[in-house]
Amino acid sequence: MPQELVAADHITKSFGGVQALRDVSVTLHQGEIRCLVGENGSGKSTLIQIIAGALRPDSGTIAIGGKQFPHLEPIQAIHEGIQVIYQDFSLFPNLTVAENLALNTELERGVQLVSWRRVRRIAVEAMARLGRDIDLGQTVRELSVADKQLVAIAKALLQNAKVLILDEPTTALTHREVRTLFEVIPELKQRGLAILFVGHKLQEILEISDTITVLRNGQKVAESDASQFTPGDLVRHMTGRSLPDRPSERACEQWHQHPADDSSAGRGPPTRNYALGTPSRCHRADAVFKVTDLTDRDAFDSISLEVSSGEIVGITGLLGSGRTELARSLFGLEPADSGRIEISGQVIRMRSVQDAIRVGIAYVPEDRLTEGVFAEQSIERNLAISALPSFAGRAGWIRPASLRRAAGQSMTELRIQAPSARMPVANLSGGNQQKVVLGRWLATQAKILILNGPTVGIDVGAKSEVHEKIRELARQGMAVLLISDDLPELVELCRRILLMHRGRIVKELAGADCNEDTLAAELGRLE
Amino acid sequence: MRRLLQRQEFWLALLLLVLGTGIGLANPAFWSLANLFDLCQSSTVMGLFALGVLVVLISGGIDVSFAAIGAFSMYVTSKVLLTLDLGDSATTAFLLAGAVGLSLGLFNGLFIALFRLPTLIVTLGSASLFRGFLLAFVGTTIVNNLPEGMIRFSKLTLWERALPDGTAVGLPFSFLLFVVAALLVGFVLRRTMLGRGIYAMGGNLVAAARAGFRIRRQQLFIYGLVGVLSGVAGLAHACMMRNANPFDLVGLELNVIAAVVLGGASITGGRGTVLGTVLGVLLIVTINNSLILLDIPSYWQKVVTGLVILASTGITAHTSGQRLRGVGLC
Known part of the structure; x- marks a missing residue:
């Protein structure tokens, strides 16, 4: 049995009377690609933010790598290897690829002076880990959405990510770019990362994931191996109603x-x-x-x-x-x-x-x-x-x-x-x-x-x-x-x-x- | 090569070279030592202001109060030195002007960092406040008898050369202030995490905060730095003019911002270099200065300056492919 990396247990969270999550439990194991699906407002992003320490649950517990965190802070989550790739990628469009990759590492070291040689070295290493090649001297503004995403992933790997959370990663990608991403994700899985993939497009979800968790109105309504679901099942679980079949x-x-x-x-x-x-x-x-x-x-x-x-x-x-x-x-x-x-x-x-x-x-x-x-x-x-x-x-x-x-x-x-x-x-x-x-x-x-x-x-x-x-x-x-x-x-x-x-x-x-x-x-x- | 062509600095340097050659051909006096020293002196005040504006623009903000800070600092400093007995070395004067500028800059910074107000609004307000306060409470008369130290400073040269006709021309010492400030600002921007943080916040504020840059502290630094540089610039201006005029330095704001933008800084943040800014300032100063040499009426200075700004920023925007896609502006 692969190691359990994240266990969110009986999580409940409400915002000013609106119940965003109700008694939701999710686990992530090493080498697992789990897909989190649900309509907008189903609580997906709340759950992600709780796992990343950006939000604190009203009740329920978070364990990372077997350790319990009663008050998980973002910085603790990062130290435990949890990396979230938000839809906006959190990159700096005006800086080069190399600097984007190296900034976090440099900040963590607490250095006051920048060594451009070190920045370059860190960036080269990051690209090597990802196994992709992007011109490090380009500014991020000039990159395609897909390359920006790869840079964001490379940056996460550099932080020794064990768990990678991708928030709707395919939304802005073209057909071909999705293919590239879907080559990268299994490689990461091979290396023992756990991946939580938040998705919308049913075909993609069924293709990429090992396991699927469906949320609706803040509750977990279905969870199983991906092979157990048909697109129709997913839609039914997500919406709570059957859409026209054909x-x-x-x-x-x-x-x-x-x-x-x-x-x-x-x-x-x-x-x-x-x-x-x-x-x-x-x-x-x-x-x-x-x-x-x-x-x-x-x-x-x-x-x-x-x-x-x-x-x-x-x-x-x-x-x-x-x-x-x-x-x-x-x-x-x-x-x-x-x-x-x-x-x-x-x-x-x-x-x-x-x-x-x-x-x-x-x-x-x-x-x-x-x-x-x-x-x-x-x-x-x-x-x-x-x-x-x-x-x-x-x-x-x-x-x-x-x-x-x-x-x-x-x-x-x-x-x-x-x-x-x-x-x-x-x-x-x-x-x-x-x-x-x-x-x-x-x-x-x-x-x-x-x-x-x-x-x-x-x-x-x-x-x-x-x-x-x-x-x-x-x-x-x-x-x-x-x-x-x-x-x-x-x-x-x-x-x-x-x-x-x-x-x-x-x-x-x-x-x-x-x-x-x-x-x-x-x-x-x-x- | 492609990247070189996209650099604003490249085009500016080229333009400066072409301009220099052209004016030199029309009037050889342009390349005379006296004129070159003159250009350096004229660049100093504008350059010091511009370095501050550069840092603000990179961070994604804007500051229109720097000229008011400059006027305030130089006038208050001159008054204080004439009233109190602090000795009359130029060093004291510059330290004092820098300190006054710093406190006014931090005043801006506090409003921006703590109350999260838009930078344009804050600095528009404080510019008016500083000028009003200066005239209402400090004085309205021009100080013509500057402290001895400041006069001595204005005569100080870095390098002097006697001309055949017996007179001497010299590179004014204040130019060194500009050079040192440019090197310092360049170092901070390029080689320190603080500097990279300023670029980062100008590129993506949310991501910069997420990455762990201390945004508020950086803002205090930025507006404090603008204050110090403006104070020093104001005093250098007073020394050069041999008087301290509280009504002075009005209307300089747009020229300086234009020079910085001409130097390749993006008005929306995240981009800009010290080299570009220095070239931008030199270009504007050269144009203004040389049109006189060419017997062109000074009204044309503004026209030409405007054309140069439009043309050069246009070229860069076009070559870097950032052509604004026609969004119903037709």
């Missing part, structure tokens, strides 16, 4: 129901040949969004695509494939150099965001906190911001009453969970924030919706609600372009998926080919 089936039906002028619409998606640019007959009439030979010198080349009213078309590709740049240029953020954009047959001059909004394009960006919402502003203001003129009276003043009424209405419609419409968006969970972003565009009555990673970092329950909303928008006749890394999401929502690689659309999958295996295989081939 969502993709449902998506198809809905898609079929959309008003089509041709009976063949019911027989699977139309197939198109982009090289020839000839859309199939059945949908030509309601093809609302058409892009021809769109080119941007730095990002993408000769992109042609078409999205019909009521259709959800997926775009995926590796990082750097140009998909985000494409989305941004379609929304007028960085207008393309050449090419044509048509909406309902009319050529659009896309020079700015204002142009895009005027012709009815809505965009939900990748990073909703910095690009999507006004985090410190209230929910109602956020909902209204893109449609302000419609709340104005004759003189141009905003009428607060009508704004409030509309906001209340869309909050109910979108099932945004918040005590008040005046609450700042920053206080909402990721899922609810995303609903606000969606809701804002609903208010503008857009015809075309471009989504970029709409459910990144959102928990399973809210994710299915966001998906439902997207489907509903399509049903109402919106043309939806969905850019995503999340293969299950693409397969569930889209009947057509375009693969981008190095700025070009290299493949279109449609109908029966729209399944995860084919998609993963195609993506794999690109690498």
Whole structure:
């Protein structure tokens, strides 16, 4: 039996009357990869912080390496080898990789003077321990998210970590970067580290973990070997309810129901040949969004695509494939150099965001906190911001009453969970924030919706609600372009998926080919 | 090589060289010893202020009270030396000015570290407070009869050379203050954990606290240091002008901050070097000084300074690929 490194026993914690954790016990053994799953607010992060000594439990005990700690302090946890890699990595973007790696060690030694030779030596050693190679002289700002994460892990190893806690490590990674991380984690396990992996994406969790602990509303609701769980089980445990079993089936039906002028619409998606640019007959009439030979010198080349009213078309590709740049240029953020954009047959001059909004394009960006919402502003203001003129009276003043009424209405419609419409968006969970972003565009009555990673970092329950909303928008006749890394999401929502690689659309999958295996295989081939 | 091209210092040095060559061709007087010494003297006061501002900017803060601290320190020091019998050596004067500056700087630091107030707000407030206090309680008249020690100091040179026409030119001693301060600040920033902590807090404040840097103590150090440097700069200014004017050093704030930013320091924190700051100061001073040599009206100084700042920071921002992605600013 491997050594027990962490034992959190009957932990209870409440914050001002809210029970965050109720009688939760978790253990971690040497060489174990345990995954902690649960929706936002299920108590995952509270539990992590208690194990790291950052929070003190109301009752229950923490033992590390067999030693009991009645009042675990962060510094004690570190000394006992517990390292947490937070989602923000706690790195210094302005300093070099080498200095980032060495700073903690230097601080611990209590030296007053910096020896750059020693910094270098420490950094080289850290990279050797990780078995990866990153340019030590680069500033961290210049690194990709994945490399930043590796630096953070290397830093933790340097502190003689025995237990590595990763807080949602794959959220910001692309498909390929996740693969790299999933090579590193088992190596660490081989070396006898215990790993506590906090995750959202079910496939990844099932793939990487040995054991899984599911939390819901602060209680442990399931715990077992990973092999004992199916994705459906996990969802059921996490949400306490069963989500539709075969969502993709449902998506198809809905898609079929959309008003089509041709009976063949019911027989699977139309197939198109982009090289020839000839859309199939059945949908030509309601093809609302058409892009021809769109080119941007730095990002993408000769992109042609078409999205019909009521259709959800997926775009995926590796990082750097140009998909985000494409989305941004379609929304007028960085207008393309050449090419044509048509909406309902009319050529659009896309020079700015204002142009895009005027012709009815809505965009939900990748990073909703910095690009999507006004985090410190209230929910109602956020909902209204893109449609302000419609709340104005004759003189141009905003009428607060009508704004409030509309906001209340869309909050109910979108099932945004918040005590008040005046609450700042920053206080909402990721899922609810995303609903606000969606809701804002609903208010503008857009015809075309471009989504970029709409459910990144959102928990399973809210994710299915966001998906439902997207489907509903399509049903109402919106043309939806969905850019995503999340293969299950693409397969569930889209009947057509375009693969981008190095700025070009290299493949279109449609109908029966729209399944995860084919998609993963195609993506794999690109690498 | 790529990294060299991305360094602001490289472009500044190049620009300084080109400028020097150009002006020298137009008016050979530029390369005369007298003019070069003059440039050094003009750089001293601005440079001392700039070193303090550099440290604040790296830490992610900003200080707009340094000019007020400088004026306060020099005027109070001159008054005190004239009233009390403390001897009249220049050393005493500088120590006293440094001490006055230190206490005013720590006053800022206390508000910032203990009450966690935004640095711009605190220093805007204290700048006004210091100036108001100075004029209301210390005096409003210009002191023209500076203490003997300060006068002697102003005539002191590091190195002198007789010119053929019988006059002598010398490198003023106060320039040494700038050099020593630059070396010291450079050492602290580059080679001490305190210095790296200042970079760290400018890069990621939360992570710096998590890593175990003592943020409050560092803030006290930073604003204290600005105070000391400003006090010394103020007194050096008074010596150079041969008078202590309580209305002096107004409007210097933006020029100094501009010189530091020109030198590659990031206004949002985490970046900046002493070398860059020194080059930035030299460049601004050279431009101001040389336009006169070229018979260009002094109003143009401001225009040219502004253009240089825009162009040079623009080049660096562009080459380091930090092009602001167009976020609906169109």
